[in-house]
Amino acid sequence: AAWGGISGCQTLLPALLGLDGLDLPAVARLTATAPAARFRLPGKGRIEPGADADLALVDLAAEWTLAAGDLRCRHRHSPWVGRAFRGRVVRTILRGGATRGRLVRPAA
Numbered sequence: 001a002a003w004g005g006i007s008g009c010q011t012l013l014p015a016l017l018g019l020d021g022l023d024l025p026a027v028a029r030l031t032a033t034a035p036a037a038r039f040r041l042p043g044k045g046r047i048e049p050g051a052d053a054d055l056a057l058v059d060l061a062a063e064w065t066l067a068a069g070d071l072r073c074r075h076r077h078s079p080w081v082g083r084a085f086r087g088r089v090v091r092t093i094l095r096g097g098a099t100r101g102r103l104v105r106p107a108a
Helices: 009-017 024-038
Strands: 055-065 084-093
Touching: 009 024, 009 055, 009 084
Parallel strands: none
Antiparallel strands: 055 084
C-alpha cells in the first residue's frame, strides 16, 4: 500500500545478471544471503533444510527491454527504461510454494 514501492527493486536482478565478471553465486549473495544477514531475517537468504525456500526462477537466456509499463511500482520512472537486459524472472516462489506470506521480524 506504500505509494512508490522500492524504486529499482524490480530491475536489480537483471541488472546484476548483465554485469561481466559477476557469477551466479555472487548474485545470490548480493540479492539474498547478504540482505537476509544484514536485516537479521531468520530462515531467509539460503537454500537448506529448515529455511523458507524463497526462490526466484530466472530464464538466463531471455532477452527483453524494460518499458515503463513493465514497472510494478506506482511511479513509472526508472533510469533502466529502454535498456535491454538478458535474464528475466519468470516465477517467484515464497516459502516453498505456500499460498500466503507471513510477517518476518528481525532476530534479536
